[in-house]
Amino acid sequence: MIQINRYFMLSKHRIYPFILLLALSACSSGDENTAAPLRIQVFTGAYSSIPVHVADELGLFQKYGLSIEKLPANSSSAALAAMIGGSIDIVESAADLVMANIDKGTKLKYLMSNEGTNYVSVVAGSHVQLDSEDIEYPNIISNFKGLRIGVNAIGSSLHLTGLLMLEEAGLTSDDVEFVATGSAATTMSAWRAGAVDIQITFSPVPELLDTLDAGRTLFVLADEGPSTLRFQGLYGGWVTTNKFLESDSDRADAFIKAMRESIDWIRNPDNETKMLEIATQHAPVSGLTEDQNRSVLANMIEHYRRFWGYEISNDAIEMWNDYALRFDLIKNRIAFEDIVYTGAPVCAATPCQ
Secondary structure (H helix, E strand, O other), X not given: OHHHHHHHHHHHOOOOHHHHXXXXXXXXXXXHHHHOOEEEEEXXXXXXXXXXHHHHXXXXXXXXXXXXXXXXXXXXXXXXXXXXXXXXXEEEEXXXXXXXHHXXXXXXXXEEEEEEEOOOEEEEEOOOOOOOOOOOOOHHHHHHOXXXXXXXXXXXXXXXXXXXXXXXXXXXXXXXXXXXXXXXXXXXXXXXXXXXXXXXXXXXXXXXXXXXXXXXXXXXXXXXXXXXXXXXXXXXXXXXXXXXXXXXXXXXXXXXXXXXHHHHHHHOHHHHHHHHXXXXXXXXXXXXXXXXXXXXXXXXXXXHHHHXXXXXEHHHHHHHHHHHHHOOOOOOOOOHHHOEOOOOOEEOOOOOO
């Protein structure tokens, strides 16, 4: 822009003040927009947010011309509310909450998946003696009658998962007691207090319970459990608003490129040593010895590797529609193009990648 102005001044020997003012204003406006950091939500201490930290540590955001600001949130619902309110640009969420907001008229789009399959685990306490653990789902759930089942919150996706499993096993919520255990830290406090027998949860809780000999994983929903929850091609993912895409699609595309490289790097076993360093910094587990902490994180890295995935499938969106309709989260099915950004990485057939 400066070169154009100089050429104009040299060739015409004059320039109208209002043209110069307009040019300078345009440059100033563009610079401010470019300098504004991309505001990305992360869950404090959560392993699911590791791709953001990896992309930051490896300089992948910078590689694609992005400066970022990482903003913590305690839940996807809080993060979505903040994004809809305009204080965050991109958030991480499962599709049930996203669909519920779209159904209410909020315009949201997935940029990419973060986890391509369902990473939720069902864990039994070491103190719990089940009649048989080698029987297949749903019969194994019949062992849960009379037990206390921990979930992060009543009404959450994990709670709904528990209700669905009980139903498929011929039980009801009256046959068990659901206990809201909150975050990983408060969940471990509940286990230490002896308040829980079964936990429906995700990393790092299964690895923590295993390391402390407090529990063992019965199954992972990616492999067993309700067939309607075996999502292939989107479990959790990165979401933004249509408003952001209309004004800032270039930065959305740059975010996708950086995060794709990050997830590919994370899934490569050759990077495990560096991955452990980053996880120790951004997803540490309190209340453990140094050796226990490293053991938990190493197990989590290995266990979680198969869940990462950035491609979104039409099959996954259809399954999420079935799930959301079943629990009255939406009134009508949501089309793929109404929830997935046109620039998102997609796969034509499942399983993705």
